[in-house]
Amino acid sequence: MTNEIRIMQKMFLTPVNQTDAIVKQNYFPAATDFAPFQVQGSVSTLGGDNSQIQLLFPATDYAIALVESGNGNRQSQLILETRFIGADHQEGSLISQEFYIGLGATFSENTIELRFNTAVDAVASNFPAQRLNEKNVGILPLDSALSLR
Numbered sequence: 001m002t003n004e005i006r007i008m009q010k011m012f013l014t015p016v017n018q019t020d021a022i023v024k025q026n027y028f029p030a031a032t033d034f035a036p037f038q039v040q041g042s043v044s045t046l047g048g049d050n051s052q053i054q055l056l057f058p059a060t061d062y063a064i065a066l067v068e069s070g071n072g073n074r075q076s077q078l079i080l081e082t083r084f085i086g087a088d089h090q091e092g093s094l095i096s097q098e099f100y101i102g103l104g105a106t107f108s109e110n111t112i113e114l115r116f117n118t119a120v121d122a123v124a125s126n127f128p129a130q131r132l133n134e135k136n137v138g139i140l141p142l143d144s145a146l147s148l149r
Helices: 061-069
Strands: 007-014 022-025 038-041 053-058 074-085 091-107 111-118
Touching (some): 007 091, 061 111
Antiparallel strands (some): 007 074, 053 111
16 A cells, blocks of 8 residues: 655745745646746754755746846745645645745756745854843743743
8 A cells, every 4th residue: 555645845935126925836736836946955954054945946938037036036035835735636734834035046057046045044152142041031941942032
């Protein structure tokens, strides 16, 4: 017996000089426009420095216009959702939702790469620039969940 796992990603890309998001998905349900894209990279490391992700498109007229409309993907906003797809090929439950800021784009003869960094960056070792105590974070937790005040 085989169990199929169907997963799709949906992107909400808002170029820096526009207010409406461009919504595309890389699977075929009829609810949203299809665009062939792939996401690569990681967004977190043990050292706290967040890495870049790349949103890859084939070099088509649509993808080139997308990059040019957003000033080379600088400071664009990306919301990336990962969802299950049901047996009826419709959107299922939400697995994850991430937020990114555009850093730029790269063109090759086959691919257009949009580069992003996470919108919530890692906390540096000098933040906050004071000792943690009950006055500035409340009762100190036993795990890493701090509530700065």
